[in-house]
Amino acid sequence: MDVTGQDFHRLLPSLLESIADAQFVAIDLEFSGISNQQKSRPRAPKQYAGGKASLQDRYDEERSAAEKYQVLQIGITCVGESLNRGLYVLRPYNFNLNPFPNEKMNIQRDVTLQGRAMQFLYRHNFCLEDSLSSGVYYLSRAEEAEERQIEAQLRDKDEGPSVQLEADDTVSWEFMHRVQHEVITWKRRPTKTPEFLNIAPIGHGLPPYLDRGLNSFQRLLVHQYVRTEHPDLVTTSRQGFIQITARDQRQQDAEKQYRTKIFEERVARQVGLRWLIEAMHGGDLSAIDPASFAPANGTKKDAVISKFNDVRNQLQGHSTVLVGHNLFLDLIYLYACFFGPLPDRVEDFQRIIHDLFPRIIDTKYLATHDNPDMAALNLEQLDRMLHPQAQPVIELHPGHTKYAVDSDSTHEAGFDSFMTARLLLRSSVSIEASGRYIDELPSPVEVAFFTPPEGEGDDLIDFKDASAQLEVIGRTSSESSSPPSSGVATTRTTFSHVTKFDLLGDLSDEVDPFTLRPRTTIAEVKPKAEPEPEIDNETGRRLPAWESDFWKVYGNKLQVNGTMEGVCDLGSWPQ
DSSP states (O other), rough: OOOOOHHHHHHHHHHHHHHOOSSEEEEEEEEEEOHHHHOOOOOOOOTTTGGGGHHHHHHHHHHHHHHHHHHEEEEEEEEETTTTTEEEEEEEEEEEEEOOOOSSSSSOOOOOOOOOHHHHHHHHTTTTHHHHOBOOOOOHHHHHHHHHHHHHHHHHHSOOOOOOOTOOOOOHHHHHHHHHHHHHHHHOOOSSSSSEEEEEOOOTSSTTTTOOOOOHHHHHHHHHHHHOOTTTEEEOOSSOOOOOOEHHHHHHHHHHHHHHHHHHHHHHHBTTTHHHHHHTTTTTOOOOOGGGGSSSSSHHHHHHHHHHHHHHHHTTEEEEEEESSHHHHHHHHHHHHOOOOOSSSSSHHHHHHHHHHHHHEEHHHHSSSGGGGGGTTOHHHHHHHHHHOOOOOOOOOTTTHHHHHOOOTTTTTHHHHHHHHHHHEEEHHHHHEEEEESSSSSOOOOSSSSOOOOOOOOOSOOSSSSSGGGGOBBBTTSSSOOOTTTTTTBOOOOOOOOGGGOOOOOSSSSSSSHHHHBSSTTTTBBBSSSSSSOOOSSSSSSOHHHHHHHHHHTTEEEOTTSSSSOOOOOOOOOO
């Protein structure tokens, strides 16, 4: 589902409800630029063993890029489980972000576009004009704090600059003597009329001075004089003059309350997509006013507000399981975009992210931890590899069918988050079913994606010991005994071993719009005959429980290829 800036506020309650009901949320981000590691890295530093950077150095590179470039698109897929139907229901959302704040905001934001990154996005149907015209606004925590500070300074005139007149500035002194005389005379008037005093240049409003008004320096002098010498009076800027009235405290309080209300509503709308990020980690959602999207009156309004409050209470203090593919980079940009300045040390970044999201899964690490042969495969290739796997059963929500029929959405953030969610479900089910992931220590255990138990090999993909069945990747389609897989390169790659990737053949674009199961067979792998078997707690049918030992091995670890450490460990997995 594509969500525009015009629709976002209206859809916010249902978006938050999807997050609240999700077993996990998969995300993907697209950026206006990325780091150029080759140019930014010294040629032969001592700390790069074997040509590989340290995790700190890689973090420094990506942090510098995240501080310069913007997130232009974000995909969020909420995954729920239907126990009575025995399947998982996916709700993918795609958001274009507007990199510019609303013009009514006080803050400014510099936007930088990298040519290479933008060309990549354009090739995959991204349109910058859509972001500018109908993108969703956002405001980081740091930007919100800055906006509130500026607003407070603008409201409180006591915070304004103090001006001291120079002794030889005779024009300004004469002007202030006149202002002082007019104010004192008006305060001593025998009646309560007129109820106001206008301070303007002599002759203002009369020919030939019709268009002449106070200049900015004179306005500042009047405001400062009344504020310091006559606290019982109030100054208001008008077209060309300053109007002075008696202070009505009740009216002043009412006006201040109204201005505060308008400001808070403006900020809440500008926060925009950050509300979803806050919801994912159990952040504060109290500033969202449910009355702003509820019906004007009646029982429906009360029902909407009551339902929203229930969802908000459900989210408060509860952090969702966050999933991504190659998540190290996305988390850096996510924090810079929605929270604030990144810390200098990678250890501090790890701690902060772990505090925000105690349970994080990187499907890149999950797919390659015990299968280094898979390291060169991208998200799309891994998704295609697991596509024939019949378990677990995956279904698109009826309101989210875009990716059931759109076969050309790769590198659209919503579609990539959708593939990431499928990859987690299928790969984790396969790995757990093998039962060989437990107790990596004290003795190393070689863990493949799945070696099926006897009698269960029809619906789960076996990625181990493929060399006896496959030809070496690198042969052209004319040399191969079967046609190449759709969307998968069969020319020589950086790895020359064999995998079951070659078994897949051409993947049919014809899929069931809800179950996403292929209508035709793929190579020699055939799905089980309908109807689908009921999913229960049996291994090989459901996502491993979050409290299981499985996630002690695969959770909270981010794959960071090209570094000496290879992995960014975020900390222990909560039980």
